[in-house]
Amino acid sequence: MKYLLVLAVVWVAIWLWRKNRREEMQERAARTPRPASPPAVGAPQAMVRCAHCGLHLPASDAVRGTDGTPYCSAAHRQVAERA
Known part of the structure; x- marks a missing residue:
């Protein structure tokens, strides 16, 4: 018991x-504070390929050559335009 x-x-x-x-x-x-909502994700962007090195990058970040060819940087554009 x-x-x-x-x-x-x-x-x-x-x-x-x-x-x-x-x-x-x-x-x-x-x-504990919780985030109100998940961070907003932007719309997908078009990707382009650098004409010099082949790197893929968003079209908005690309540097355009004189003929509209996309490059990843101004240095690659200058090298391609010299040749």
Whole structure:
């Protein structure tokens, strides 16, 4: 009989401990700021290939040659135009 009483006391102690721990976790989760929404991702961009080295880059970042050929940098454009 006394073992049953000890078991009941241990069970109540564990139950109270878990209940308090659950409440602390909920309070901690409520205090931490969450991002309102995921960061917006822009629309896909057209990719072009550098005429000199073959690097693929967004068309908006490309440097255009005199004939409209895309290059990855001004140095590659100058090298290609000299040749």
